[in-house]
Amino acid sequence: MSENMTRRGAIKGLAGIVGGLLALPAARTCKAAVQNGLASSPAPAGYDPFKHKWLMALDVDRCIGCGLCVEACCQENSVPEGHWRTWIERYVITKPKAESGDTRGETFVDSPEAGRNGFPESLIPKEEILKSFFVPKLCNLCEHSPCTQVCPVGATFDAPDGAVLVDKNYCIGCGFCVQACPYGCRFLNPVTHTADKCTLCYHRITRGLKPACVEICPSQARIFGDRMNPVAEDPLERFIANNKVEKLKQSLGTGPRVVYAGLDEEVR
Amino acid sequence: MNTTILTNLVDTLPQFQGYAYPNERTLHPLWGVLIVVYPYITGLVAGAFIMASLVRVFKVRALEPTYRLALLTALAFLLCAPLPLLFHLGHPERCFEIMMTPHFSSPMAMFGFVYAWYLMAVLLLELWFDYRRDFVAWAKTETGLRGIIYQAFTLGVTDVTEPALRLDERIGRIISIVGIPSAFLLHGYVGFIFGSIKANPWWGNVLMPIIFILSAVVSGMALCVFAYMFLCWARRITAEMRCLDLMASFLFFALVVDTTIEGLDWLHRLYSAEEGIDVLRSLATSKLFYTLLIGQACLGTLAPFLLLGTMQLFRRKVAELNRRRVYFASSALILLGVLAMRWNVVIGGQLFSKSLRGFMSYKMELAGSEGWLLSLALLALPFLVLTVLVKYFLARDLPTMENVVPGAAPRGGKPPAPS
Amino acid sequence: MPRFLKMPPQIIRLVLLTIGIVCAYFTARYFLTPQSFGQYGHYRGDALQEIAARQPFWAGKAACVECHTDHAEKLAKGEHKTLSCETCHGPGEAHVKNPAEKLPKLDMTKLDMSLCVRCHAASPSKPKWLHQINPHNHYTGNVCTECHVPHQPNEVPP
Numbered sequence: 001m002s003e004n005m006t007r008r009g010a011i012k013g014l015a016g017i018v019g020g021l022l023a024l025p026a027a028r029t030c031k032a033a034v035q036n037g038l039a040s041s042p043a044p045a046g047y048d049p050f051k052h053k054w055l056m057a058l059d060v061d062r063c064i065g066c067g068l069c070v071e072a073c074c075q076e077n078s079v080p081e082g083h084w085r086t087w088i089e090r091y092v093i094t095k096p097k098a099e100s101g102d103t104r105g106e107t108f109v110d111s112p113e114a115g116r117n118g119f120p121e122s123l124i125p126k127e128e129i130l131k132s133f134f135v136p137k138l139c140n141l142c143e144h145s146p147c148t149q150v151c152p153v154g155a156t157f158d159a160p161d162g163a164v165l166v167d168k169n170y171c172i173g174c175g176f177c178v179q180a181c182p183y184g185c186r187f188l189n190p191v192t193h194t195a196d197k198c199t200l201c202y203h204r205i206t207r208g209l210k211p212a213c214v215e216i217c218p219s220q221a222r223i224f225g226d227r228m229n230p231v232a233e234d235p236l237e238r239f240i241a242n243n244k245v246e247k248l249k250q251s252l253g254t255g256p257r258v259v260y261a262g263l264d265e266e267v268r
Numbered sequence: 269m270n271t272t273i274l275t276n277l278v279d280t281l282p283q284f285q286g287y288a289y290p291n292e293r294t295l296h297p298l299w300g301v302l303i304v305v306y307p308y309i310t311g312l313v314a315g316a317f318i319m320a321s322l323v324r325v326f327k328v329r330a331l332e333p334t335y336r337l338a339l340l341t342a343l344a345f346l347l348c349a350p351l352p353l354l355f356h357l358g359h360p361e362r363c364f365e366i367m368m369t370p371h372f373s374s375p376m377a378m379f380g381f382v383y384a385w386y387l388m389a390v391l392l393l394e395l396w397f398d399y400r401r402d403f404v405a406w407a408k409t410e411t412g413l414r415g416i417i418y419q420a421f422t423l424g425v426t427d428v429t430e431p432a433l434r435l436d437e438r439i440g441r442i443i444s445i446v447g448i449p450s451a452f453l454l455h456g457y458v459g460f461i462f463g464s465i466k467a468n469p470w471w472g473n474v475l476m477p478i479i480f481i482l483s484a485v486v487s488g489m490a491l492c493v494f495a496y497m498f499l500c501w502a503r504r505i506t507a508e509m510r511c512l513d514l515m516a517s518f519l520f521f522a523l524v525v526d527t528t529i530e531g532l533d534w535l536h537r538l539y540s541a542e543e544g545i546d547v548l549r550s551l552a553t554s555k556l557f558y559t560l561l562i563g564q565a566c567l568g569t570l571a572p573f574l575l576l577g578t579m580q581l582f583r584r585k586v587a588e589l590n591r592r593r594v595y596f597a598s599s600a601l602i603l604l605g606v607l608a609m610r611w612n613v614v615i616g617g618q619l620f621s622k623s624l625r626g627f628m629s630y631k632m633e634l635a636g637s638e639g640w641l642l643s644l645a646l647l648a649l650p651f652l653v654l655t656v657l658v659k660y661f662l663a664r665d666l667p668t669m670e671n672v673v674p675g676a677a678p679r680g681g682k683p684p685a686p687s
Numbered sequence: 688m689p690r691f692l693k694m695p696p697q698i699i700r701l702v703l704l705t706i707g708i709v710c711a712y713f714t715a716r717y718f719l720t721p722q723s724f725g726q727y728g729h730y731r732g733d734a735l736q737e738i739a740a741r742q743p744f745w746a747g748k749a750a751c752v753e754c755h756t757d758h759a760e761k762l763a764k765g766e767h768k769t770l771s772c773e774t775c776h777g778p779g780e781a782h783v784k785n786p787a788e789k790l791p792k793l794d795m796t797k798l799d800m801s802l803c804v805r806c807h808a809a810s811p812s813k814p815k816w817l818h819q820i821n822p823h824n825h826y827t828g829n830v831c832t833e834c835h836v837p838h839q840p841n842e843v844p845p
Contacts (some may be wrong), residue, residue, distance in 0.1 A: 001488035047797045049727070050734060055435035058498030068774060068807045075778070076744040084290045090812050107627055116693050118805050122812065132812035137289075146467060151690035153365040153375035157730035172365060173358015175298045176376050184622050188298060193358030203741035212745050219808055219817070251752070252466050268623045366710070368719045371729050388708070393701070400697065425696045435695055511712070 004036035015066060027225075047206045053227040054200055056214070057239045058136050060262035063221035065090060066117040069213035074116065076201060076212035083187040085198040086138040088115030088211055090268055092122050095130045104130055107266045134258075135267050136221060138213070139164055139185045139198040143255030147177035156195060162227075163200040168192050173259040182249050183256075208262060219265065286626025297618040297630050300638040302320075302352040304610045305646050307458045307480065311606065312650075314451040314481070315488010316342040317391070321451075322518065323445035324394075330514045333507075334496045336662055339395055340493055342488075344654035346387055352646050355637055363468075375460045386454045390447040396421070397440040399661065404428050412658070455484045462613060469544035469624075470551070475533045482526040487606035490599040491521045497596050499658065504556045509588055513579075516595050519609050520576040520610040523602065527569055547624045555627060558611045567603010572598040746779040748772055754786070758838055765839040766818075775802060775837065795832045803831045 039117055073079060073086050082259055089136075094105030108124060122132070145164050148156050155171035159261035166177075171194035178186040179194055201211035205224075209215070214224040225236030239245075243261035249268070250256065260267075283293050320338035322328045354360045367380035404426050407418040459480025467470040495517050498505035537545065552560055575598045579591060586594075620627050633639040694702075724731025751772040752759040762768055773779050775793060783792050793802060809819035818840075826834070836842045 014712070047739065048532060058713075061814050062816075064806055065810070065815050068805070077741075087290045089287075091664075092812065102535045109623070111287070111290050115292040115727040119810065119812065126811050129811045132810075133814070134812060140756070146465075150376065150464070151371055152379070154369050154371045154376040154731075155365075157728055157734075160727055163504070165734065165738055167731055170362070170365065170731055170734065170738065172362045174356070174376060175358075176374065176461070178291075178298055178468055180465050184291050187291040187294075188358065197575075199738060202738045204705075204743045204745075206739040207743065208744055209745075209747045212357065215745050215747055215771050216773050216774050218767075218770045224741060263697060263741070268625065364715075364719060368716050369724055369729070417813075423697075423700045425700055427696050432695060434695070436697070439697075 016039070020244045034163060035046060035134040049160040051228060052205075054162045054205055055141065055224040055227050055257055055259075056138070056200070056238055057225075057237060057245070057261070058260045059221050059223065059239065059243070060133055060135055060260060061173075062219045063088070063134040063136055065115060065119050066218060067118045067219065069136065069222065070114050070116040070217050072216035073198075073201075078198070079193050079196075080189055083189065084114040085185070086109050086114075086136065087197070088119075089135045089137060089267075090115070090119050090122070090132065091122050091135065091264065092132045093264075094124060094128045102168075109266075121267070131264075133262070133264065135263070136213075137183065137185065138258070139184050139200070140254070140256035140258045144253065145255060146180040146182070146252075146254050150180045152176065159202075160183070163202050163205075164197070165199055165202060166195050166197060168194040168196070171195050182252050182254060213258050214243045270631055271414040275300070275409060283630070284628045286622070286628055287623055288621035288626045288628050289623055292621050292628055294628075294636050295631060296629075296633075299614070299618065300356070300630075301613055301640070301643045302356040302615045302646070303610075303633070304607070305643050306349065306356075306612070307455070307484075308353070308487070308607050308610045309345050309459060309650065310455045310609075311480065311484030312488050312491050313342045313345045313349065313386075314455040315486065315490075316345070316482045316492055317447060317451045317488070317541055318485050319489050319492045319515070321448055322443045324441055325448065328514065328563075330510050334492055334515065336398070337496055337499060337658070338492050339391070339398070340657045340661060341491060341654055343391055343395065346383075346648040347644065347653055348650040350383065351649070352643075353393055354640065355646075357581050368662060374611075375457050377462060378457045382454050382457055384542055386447075386450050390443060390450045391560070394443045394447060396423075397436045397443065400425070400436055401428050401433060402663075417458050452481050456481050462617070467622055469542070470489075470620070471613070473533065475529060475536075478525070479530055479533060482522070482529055483606050483609055486519065486526045486602060488524045489515065489522055490602035490606075493519060493595055494603060495601040495654070497592070498601075499662075507592070509591075512595055513583065513678060514591065516576055516579060516591075516598070519599070519602070520573075520580055523573055523576065525568070527573060531568075544624050547627075548622045551616060551620050551627070555629075556612055556616050559608050560616070563608035564612055565607050567607070568608050572601045572605070575601075744778060744780060745773050746783045750783050751779060761838045765841050767838065769841050795830055795837075803835075803837075 011085075046240075065197075068083065070088060072087055074084075077085060088259050092108045092110075096102040096105045099141045102221045103151045105128070108121075108122075111118075112119065119134075131235055141162055141164060142158075145158055148158050148164065151157075152174060153170060153172055155179050156164070169187075170229055173188060173236075174190055175195070175196065178188055181197075184194055186197045188194070201209075201213075204211055210224050211222075214222045220235075223235045223239045225231075225234050227236070230237050239261065240259065245259040245261050246263045247256045247259060283295065300628060304430050316338045319331070320342065323331045323338075340351040354363060365461060366377060367384075371378035372381065400422065403418045403422045405428075407422055410418055412572055424483075443603040456477045459477030462480070463473055463476030493512070496515070497512070499509050537548065579586060579594055583591070618628070619630075636643055721731050721733070723731070723732035723734075727735070750770040755772070758772075762770070776790050781788055781791060797803065804822045807818060807820055807822075809821050813819055831837075832844065834843065838842055
């Protein structure tokens with residue numbers, strides 16, 4: 001009796017193993033079929049993300065507030081109305097009250113339509129203005145980006161070449177990354193219902209072009225370059241060498257890489 | 269920083285005053301009222317479970333009548349908890365990604381696993397071990413759909429001998445013990461989601477997860493008091509006074525702890541007065557005046573504190589009927605106060621700009637996926653589910669301290685009366 | 688009978704149920720995780736190519752300079768050398784693809800914010816190195832090119 005049982009048991013065991021082995025290729029074919037249904041697209045070749053490290057620098061003293069960069073970005077990337085991948089802020093700092101002992105009066109910041117159509121005249125009368133300037137803003141390309149840290153599914157990520165990107169075919173639209181970005185550069189795209197942000201015009205830089213905002217800027221306030229492959233007289237290298245540079249909100253520890261020259265203490 | 273908030277006439281969009289980053293100028297907050305409802309619901313789950321565990325783990329026998337009700341309450345709310353999240357997501361059909369490719373650096377990725385663990389390994393398991401004996405008994409006596417349901421829930425195990433029942437009791441106790449930190453994790457991770465956002469000075473704070481957990485415990489206990497009194501009223505039986513007094517005591521002390529920590533948070537913010545303090549102070553005193561100072565602080569905390577505290581001190585001098593009224597009112601106030609707290613944290617944190625220079629104002633709609641109607645429906649749904657659960661699973665005669673003997677007649681008594 | 692089967696029936700049922708659930712989870716995970724996930728990090732490797740696959744809108748100055756070398760040389764001598772052609776002339780991709788299709792001529796009579804005035808209108812916020820004028824009382828002519836040559840701003844028109 002027990003012999004029959006062990007033989008039967010052995011045959012059962014063998015059948016199980018063979019069945020399991022046959023199931024594996026069947027499972028793989030099924031998996032391929034299922035995953036073809038999920039997002040996937042053929043890859044254009046030639047670009048190695050590990051051989052580049054992109055960076056943008058901003059020269060506040062050269063920004064003239066024309067807003068052509070914002071317009072260029074909107075057209076290049078079909079940015080939905082009311083949301084912005086880049087924007088310009090105008091700071092107007094008034095003179096201090098007489099005998100107050102302050103170094104400056106009040107600070108007024110505005111960004112009408114993100115500066116897309118330039119800036120209308122400020123309401124502050126010219127005589128009261130101590131100083132005024134424009135600050136372009138965009139994704140700060142953080143080294144320890146809080147936005148990628150908090151994505152629950154891995155839909156936003158730091159690409160090896162320094163851009164911080166969103167996989168809009170994988171994003172679930174929870175909005176955590178938008179909350180986590182201290183610079184306000186992210187938004188929820190009302191068309192795709194996913195997170196969206198400046199991609200550093202990834203589709204341009206991988207083809208050897210410059211981002212749209214850098215291309216169109218008339219005054220070279222935006223400087224773009226590849227830290228791993230500097231060109232002859234690289235503008236980015238010169239910028240960093242010749243200017244005292246600063247970054248935004250460094251105390252938060254996000255490791256922003258975008259550098260600014262000429263930043264005032266009032267800029268947040 | 270020498271700034272004042274001033275309306276720039278050129279940029280007068282109805283949505284903000286002062287300066288807000290262009291991407292913050294949306295019509296609705298990114299995390300709207302659905303994200304207020306979700307932590308509220310999971311908080312109630314955690315708190316109700318803590319109340320139940322007082323019976324199992326700490327053997328507070330006087331709370332016996334509310335044990336099963338607390339567990340069923342926790343289950344009803346837990347089942348409804350993912351709904352606000354699904355409605356909120358931009359792509360709810362991709363929600364499975366959170367369990368397939370969880371990004372472990374994100375507290376939100378914990379949701380799938382913590383929720384599954386808590387639902388299956390804690391709540392359902394504890395309920396099963398407690399109800400197993402009754403399922404076996406009820407499966408024999410009931411017919412039709414109910415009989416099939418009870419039979420299915422026995423999972424085919426019909427052993428109700430004494431050793432088996434003693435094992436049930438022991439395992440149930442272990443699950444309860446494991447369940448307490450699990451309950452803290454279930455709601456604590458939500459607090460951590462907010463506490464980890466260093467970009468937002470209202471949220472990014474070490475005390476945030478603790479405050480969430482403590483207010484969850486308070487709200488869950490208040491819900492148990494409320495549900496127990498309501499159930500007794502609906503079934504026309506008298507709620508046991510000893511049980512109520514003890515629940516109210518626990519509720520009071522939980523409220524004391526919660527208020528202390530929240531007060532500490534406020535004190536520390538005001539004292540250390542970091543960069544954002546001006547905006548936050550303006551936020552608390554103007555935009556959040558009604559929901560924070562009136563709703564959460566006065567009505568939701570101070571009033572129940574005084575009411576329950578008075579009962580604690582002068583219990584013997586107050587007539588039973590008045591005590592019942594006070595407990596009912598206090599628990600209702602606490603429930604609303606904790607909801608206000610969730611509102612103040614979630615919505616409040618999005619009312620000021622991360623530039624610390626301005627405020628946004630949002631429109632609350634009636635209909636639509638971020639509207640009032642959906643949120644009210646999602647808040648009402650767990651109560652409906654609870655009604656169904658109570659009808660099928662909660663016996664008419666609730667057990668009391670005296671008549672519960674482990675291993676004796678089914679704790680549930682006769683099966684709930686047919687409709 | 689093997690020893691483990693002597694466990695109480697409740698435990699056995701629950702253990703089997705747990706194993707079933709865990710197996711179902713890992714099977715689902717195997718099927719539902721996209722193929723390129725994890726290639727470079729915790730994200731779909733394909734995403735990089737998908738994002739890069741978008742067609743550029745602006746042609747870029749280099750594309751213009753390829754053919755219009757004379758204009759480029761003139762531009763490089765003056766203060767407008769920092770400008771890209773498309774900054775003023777608008778998107779040029781269509782013209783690059785089909786040179787027969789010319790870009791529309793620029794209307795230099797406009798005193799609104801669309802062209803020269805957009806940058807050169809005076810504002811206390813603009814930096815001092817920029818030449819700024821008040822468009823309303825700057826020589827009251829209304830065609831900038833009467834006195835200025837856009838490609839060589841330091842020159843006067845012939």
